[in-house]
Amino acid sequence: MKLYYSPGSLGLAPHIALREAGLDFNLVRVDFRTKTTVEGDYFKVTPKGFVPALKLDDGEVITEAPVVLQWIADHSPERKLMPASDSPEHYRALEWLNYVATDIYKGYHTLFSPFLDVGSKLRYIEGYLGPRLSYLDEHLSKNEHLLESGFSVADAFLFNILSWSPRVRVDPSGFTALQQFIARMSERPSVQASLKAEGISLK
Structure with missing residues (x-):
């Protein structure tokens, strides 16, 4: 199994999840500029050209x-990275995955846009991201993880996005619970190993 990633990209969350799951995998780094890997043309892996991509042993690419996070959780049920599919909390987990993918990821991704000036981005942070981060902060002030049952792949996903804050001028200092969440996640062995493997420093 291969995980195609680029350091500091959305590949970090499934990277963490794979380590949490104890699954065997190889990392293949993608050059965003050239869309190539040591194997050659990345578009031959996925015509989308984006990361992450998980190539299974049978050649199937996810x-x-x-979706990659859900696959990892489904194929390591003993690690409880997602609640059981027949449980009410399973749908809470899907809610969080979708919330992070839409409201949080899209919010952060917009801040990388070269078409917006600094002033516009600062107003966007205040008007769009601010209320959403406040919602997360309120929730995490009462819970150590997004789910009451504990760590899930949704936490890895959220941590991945929040780790971009210094790169896009999002100041988390007003969100105490979010800062504590980041600190807790940073102490997980899977997170530390993933950051080290990708050559990422959060400082």
């Missing part, structure tokens, strides 16, 4: 971070 893309889109929330």
Whole structure:
């Protein structure tokens, strides 16, 4: 199994999840600029050209971070990375995965746009991201993880996005619970190993 990634991209969440799951995998780094890997043309892996992509041993390729995360959880049920599919909390987990993928990821991704000036981005942070981060902060002030049952792939996904804050001028200092969440996640061995493997420093 191969995980195609680029350091600091959306590949970090499934990278963490794979380590949490204890699954065997190889990392293949994608050059965003050239869309190539040591194997050659990345478009031959996925015509989308984006990461992450998880290539299974049978050659099947899965893309889109929330789906890759769901696959990892489904194929390591003993690690309880997602609640059982017949449980009410399973749908809470899907809610969080979708919330992070839409409201949070899209919010952060917009801030990388070269078509917006600094002033526009700061107003966007205040008007769009601010209320959503406040919602997360309120929830995490009462819960150590997104789910009451504990760590899930949704936490890895959220941590992945929040780790971009310094790169896009999002100041988390007003969100105490979010800062504590990031600190807790940073202490997980799977997170530390993933950051080290990708050569990422959060400082």
